[in-house]
Amino acid sequence: DQQVKQNSPSLSVQEGRISILNCDYTNSMFDYFLWYKKYPAEGPTFLISISSIKDKNEDGRFTVFLNKSAKHLSLHIVPSQPGDSAVYFCAARTGGGADGLTFGKGTHLIIQP
């Protein structure tokens, strides 16, 4: 039961270009979405998030877009840098309180020099 889907296991992008990572979800009760970045042997690190009442959130080189009707969100990184090479996880949650996050399987982003 994959409520959060990241269909691209890996993505290779040239340094300086735009990286676009995609995420689809099936649970219409999700009201908050987050992107995490993970390096090997480290825990996930929060990157950027978006509430379901918004369609865009920007933080420096990172922008997240949410299309609720399509149940789709994307993370744009521009320009891509070598340090961006990592696994990116899309995550979502429902409601308030202490609810846990539901993660996608991740996309391994490789930035080529």
Add this chain to the structure above:
Amino acid sequence: EPEVTQTPSHQVTQMGQEVILRCVPISNHLYFYWYRQILGQKVEFLVSFYNNEISEKSEIFDDQFSVERPDGSNFTLKIRSTKLEDSAMYFCASRPTVTNEKLFFGSGTQLSVL
């Protein structure tokens, strides 16, 4: 910058043995979580803990698992009788308040059950 710390970084155990994974969440955070990631698979939610009790748990978190906050700083995950399929990276996370959605993760404990 404050961080979530987990010990040990690696744990090797024999099938059927009990293991305790330890975490020190960020001070003043109110919500605590355990997640796991089996090699090559997604990060999976196990349990959340608030106000000294379990708030939510997944189907994975069966009777073999338990969590405890024995004092004001530690948060532990105990697996009573480990199985081969418990081999995974276990991540602890904490969150400051209910209005702050961001979870802060530790670097994980790699559990290997032989």
